[in-house]
Amino acid sequence: MTGNHWGYGKEDGPSLWHRNYPVAQGSRQSPIDIIPHQAAHDHSLDAIILNYDHCTSINISNNGHSVVVEFDDSDDRSVIRGGPLDNAYRLKQFHFHWGGKGCHGSEHTVAGMSYASELHLVHWNAVKYKNFSEAATAPDGLVVLGIFLETGDDHRWLHVITDALYMVKYKGSLTDFKGFNPKCLLPSSLHYWTYLGSLTTPPLHESVTWIILKEPISVSEKQLGKFRMLLFTGEEEDQRIRMENNFRPPQPLKGRKVRSSN
């Protein structure tokens, strides 16, 4: 693994990230294996509140690690609050992690079981920090809402995203993607687990309060297959490497407590 380049392959994958990012072996790394009956039921945990109504997606892009939908985070129009949070956190982007054909690709696991994919909705603390970069290095800087995807029926709204993937096939590609509201990707229940962790990709900053929804959403194998037509590689590169298995395996809990909403 040369320079700060990293990936999910044999030569640059998660087991090697510690060489350039020593925090990879830190005390609050993510993802983790969530063991439901060991999670503490905390009755002081309120429901989470998602105010995504004036949501303004801007673009969709392939950053060589995942497909990302970015939002206008210049004001508090789309925020998450409540639950374990002391204030509102602003929606910045969402992206996915997924597996290869037929095998699983979530980052968090539940009692050792992984899902086909995992959606991350990334929010930052605009009350305490002046921008995302500054928040991303602070212990209370980020909140990521994690949603599991399981294969089953077609998801009625996911096609809006999968229909756009051909436009961002190559690393470094970006295209307009306006008016998408991720509220349509939520499961019916907002029951969750929460714990203190990190980014699951370099720079692996230990700045994330994770809120993982217990109920997965259903997407079809066909819809998931469209994510696998994306490439890790750029248009100008000789190699065309299919974007799949872009997930980090569970990391040591190191004494952390996972709390469960009611």
Ligand SMILES: O=C(NCc1ccccc1)Nc1ccc2c(c1)[B-](O)(O)OC2
């Ligand atoms: O934002 C990221 N990088 C760019 C960056 C910019 C400025 C400072 C630091 C980092 N990465 C990142 C953000 C959020 C999540 C992840 C990765 B995830 O763990 O995949 O799911 C949640």
Ligand SMILES: [Zn+2]
């Ligand atoms: Zn992620």
